[in-house]
Amino acid sequence: MQNARNKVCGRCGSINLISDRSLGGKIVCVNCGSSYIKTKSIINSGNKKFYYILVILFVIFLVVIV
Numbered sequence: 001m002q003n004a005r006n007k008v009c010g011r012c013g014s015i016n017l018i019s020d021r022s023l024g025g026k027i028v029c030v031n032c033g034s035s036y037i038k039t040k041s042i043i044n045s046g047n048k049k050f051y052y053i054l055v056i057l058f059v060i061f062l063v064v065i066v
Contacts, residue, residue: 007038008038008039009034010036011029011036012034014030016029016031017029018030023035
């Protein structure tokens with residue numbers, strides 16, 4: 001089994017992925033069997049909203065100070 005560092009299963013979120021030889025080397029999830037694989041990002045969608053709010057508050061803070 002080969003773990004890809006920056007890939008996760010798009011269905012269950014598992015990092016247990018394997019390259020299936022019977023499917024021509026297509027990467028599939030060991031846990032759920034799905035072939036929907038996506039790349040991990042440093043800022044996922046839940047954290048993006050938090051960072052946007054934080055940036056907006058920082059800009060408002062700068063405008064009030066200046």
